[in-house]
Amino acid sequence: MNCPRCNVALDEKKYKDIDVDHCPECKGLWLDFHEMDKLEDHAMDEDERKGMIEYARRESDISCPHCNEPMETFNYRAHNLPIDHCKYLHGYWLDEGEEKKILEIMKQRVQDLKRTDSAEVSWSKFLEAGGKRTFLSKVKDLFTG
Secondary structure, eight states: OBOTTTOOBOEEEEETTEEEEEOTTTOOEEEEHHHHHHHHHTTOOOHHHHOOOEEEEEEEEEEOTTTOOEEEEEEETTSSOEEEEOTTSSEEEEOTTHHHHHHHHHHHHHHHHHHHHHHHHHHHHHHHHHTTSOHHHHHHHHHHO
16 A cells, blocks of 8 residues: 555554554554544543544545545544545544544543543532522532532
8 A cells, every 4th residue: 555645655563552554754644444443442442432533524635545535534523633534434544643633632532521520420419419408508509619
């Protein structure tokens, strides 16, 4: 396979224990379709909580190195990170450094979910405790803790 950016033959290499195809020229990576999930799993292994991967799909300016069909670009998980992928599910092209940005986004997602979970637990406890008190005492607790 050749690099979709500079047409140089891709080398195989390991990245985070994943066999990826790497461009020695532009440093981009080709991940087979299932390998994106493996990459994300290094930061978050709960698929049902990862959220939607593709936002704002549009035509890419590169072709799939596997089937040579035009690829699509999308914003990764609603962030300003354009990722190219094969619309026939062959894989993803990551320009240099995008793999690190994906891991940063997923680590931030983990932190956001922990805060959400903590807030939900606190809110549930507040509601449980508040069910036996008067309305005025509940309002007072909102301001005094």
